[in-house]
Amino acid sequence: MIMRQFNIDCDGILSDYCGRALDWINGGGLMAPSGVAKTYDEITHWDIFGPRALNLPHLKDAFAEFERSKGFVSGMKPLPGARAAVAILRKYFDLMVVTSPSHKSNHWVFERTVWLDDHFGITPDEIIYAKRKSRVSGDYLLDDSLDNCEKWVSVNKGRAFLWDAPYNRGKALPPHVKRVRAWDELYREVGVYP
Numbered sequence: 001m002i003m004r005q006f007n008i009d010c011d012g013i014l015s016d017y018c019g020r021a022l023d024w025i026n027g028g029g030l031m032a033p034s035g036v037a038k039t040y041d042e043i044t045h046w047d048i049f050g051p052r053a054l055n056l057p058h059l060k061d062a063f064a065e066f067e068r069s070k071g072f073v074s075g076m077k078p079l080p081g082a083r084a085a086v087a088i089l090r091k092y093f094d095l096m097v098v099t100s101p102s103h104k105s106n107h108w109v110f111e112r113t114v115w116l117d118d119h120f121g122i123t124p125d126e127i128i129y130a131k132r133k134s135r136v137s138g139d140y141l142l143d144d145s146l147d148n149c150e151k152w153v154s155v156n157k158g159r160a161f162l163w164d165a166p167y168n169r170g171k172a173l174p175p176h177v178k179r180v181r182a183w184d185e186l187y188r189e190v191g192v193y194p
């Protein structure tokens, strides 16, 4: 039997990119001038150091350098619940991690490939590195980027699920894109009852 293909994003779904940034800001001696720790709920825009999110423009370049450095990707934590979700989804679907490569870092793709194996047992034949995720066909996409979801449903027949986050709220969703706030909600949408 051919299994339906489920494309799953990595950052914000499996890996805690925002947590990595917040740990760096709050714990790395780079505390905001106010001295008040920054929180996930304050990351209300993709440009996380910009005025619509954390508003720490003076840290932007230093963070970009950190992001490029060895150990940035391998030091991310898996998001809570993600390991169990991957185990469940793999039973029902041909699960493919579709994640954007970084051409700015010598370490990103290598570390991510190892990280996915270490934390999830996901092997290289279950990973597709693609920035234009719309070109990766499948039955479903789960992503925390509305832009990725919108573009994906515009050229694929399947359904996209937008993983709810403070930085992707406030815009109407097009047909075939559904916001989900928890794994149980996603399971119901795709007819999985673990």
Ligand SMILES: [Mg+2]
Binding pocket: 009, 010, 011, 012, 013, 143, 144, 145
């Ligand atoms: Mg993402």
